[in-house]
Every structure is written in C-alpha cells, then in structure tokens.
Amino acid sequence: AQQDENTWQIRIKRRGHISTVTYPYNPLDVVGWHGDNTVVRLNWRDIRPLMSHRYHLPPSAHTTFVANGFVICTFTPRPVESDPGALKVPFYHNNDDYDEVLFYHRGNFFSRDNIEQGMVTLHPCGFPHGPHPKALKKAQTDPATFIDEVAVMIDTRRALEVGEAAAGVDVPDYVNSWRAPGKES
Numbered sequence: 001a002q003q004d005e006n007t008w009q010i011r012i013k014r015r016g017h018i019s020t021v022t023y024p025y026n027p028l029d030v031v032g033w034h035g036d037n038t039v040v041r042l043n044w045r046d047i048r049p050l051m052s053h054r055y056h057l058p059p060s061a062h063t064t065f066v067a068n069g070f071v072i073c074t075f076t077p078r079p080v081e082s083d084p085g086a087l088k089v090p091f092y093h094n095n096d097d098y099d100e101v102l103f104y105h106r107g108n109f110f111s112r113d114n115i116e117q118g119m120v121t122l123h124p125c126g127f128p129h130g131p132h133p134k135a136l137k138k139a140q141t142d143p144a145t146f147i148d149e150v151a152v153m154i155d156t157r158r159a160l161e162v163g164e165a166a167a168g169v170d171v172p173d174y175v176n177s178w179r180a181p182g183k184e185s
C-alpha cells in the first residue's frame with residue numbers, strides 16, 4: 001500500500017550534516033516477507049566463499065552462523081592461494097576456548113590424511129592440531145589450483161561429550177595421526 005510513483009526524499013545524517021537523496025518513487029518498495037525473520041537453513045552451494053591469494057584465511061572467515069555459545073563455519077570449494085609465498089594449509093594451532101567439531105561432507109580434504117566423506121573429527125579445546133604431515137608435504141608440492149571440499153565446522157564454548165553412537169564408530173588412533181613415522185606409541 002505504501003508503493004507509489006510520487007517523489008520521496010531520504011535524509012541521511014552523517015558527521016552532523018544532512019544529505020538529501022530524492023527518488024522518483026517510494027523506495028520502501030518491499031512487497032512482503034515469506035518465512036522466518038532470519039536465515040536458519042543455508043545451502044552451501046549458495047555461499048560465495050571469501051579467499052585471499054596471499055593468505056590462508058583462518059576458519060572464522062568462513063563463519064556462517066553465530067549463536068549463543070557456538071559458531072558454525074562452512075568450508076566450500078574455492079581456489080588455492082596462488083602467491084608463491086602463501087601458506088596454503090591451515091596453520092598449527094590450539095583453540096583454548098572452543099571444542100572443534102568438523103564434518104567432512106564432500107570432496108578432497110586437503111589438510112587431512114585418511115579422512116573420508118562422512119567422517120567427523122573432534123578436536124577438544126586446547127588440543128594442538130593442524131595439517132597432517134602427508135597433507136603438508138602435498139600442499140608444498142601439489143600444483144592444484146582448486147580446493148574441492150565441503151565441510152561444516154561447529155565450535156562450541158561449552159565442552160562436548162562423545163555420545164554412545166559416536167563412541168561406537170570412534171577411530172582411537174586418530175590422535176596419533178600427527179606423529180612422525182616410527183614414533184607411534
């Protein structure tokens with residue numbers, strides 16, 4: 001009902017001054033809103049990923065949802081960093097505030113060895129981790145120009161517990177996957 005072809009003016013206050021923008025119609029031309037007031041479901045195919053040709057962006061750059069006590073990051077297919085000096089894999093780190101759960105949905109998971117589609121990893125807070133040795137070597141030698149992966153990460157402020165179903169399919173040796181060959185305990 002508010003739509004019309006009359007002249008409307010918008011006044012914009014900035015640094016104590018007012019600018020006027022004149023429209024030949026009512027710019028409040030939203031017809032309506034269907035569905036929820038916020039996005040609750042997002043198709044990864046609709047995400048246009050951030051990337052830098054010189055720097056491997058930290059996971060937080062891929063945050064899709066922020067909630068009270070947790071964040072969700074979505075990793076989607078994207079170009080590999082092209083600068084010769086760029087680090088092309090995630091840096092080694094430990095997250096002292098959040099438990100990290102990663103679900104590997106589809107593709108090739110360039111920073112992991114022996115991780116297949118459908119797997120989930122849990123890195124409890126404070127646990128140092130990063131690229132697996134083989135993956136690190138591959139990143140330094142592989143001329144791949146595209147990361148074809150889809151993964152979803154949930155980082156939680158509160159400690160997670162492993163449920164029975166997950167414990168039943170646990171890969172107990174995962175924790176050793178960063179060890180140098182011959183140093184398995």
Ligand SMILES: [Fe+2]
Binds near residue numbers: 095123129
């Ligand atoms: Fe991490």
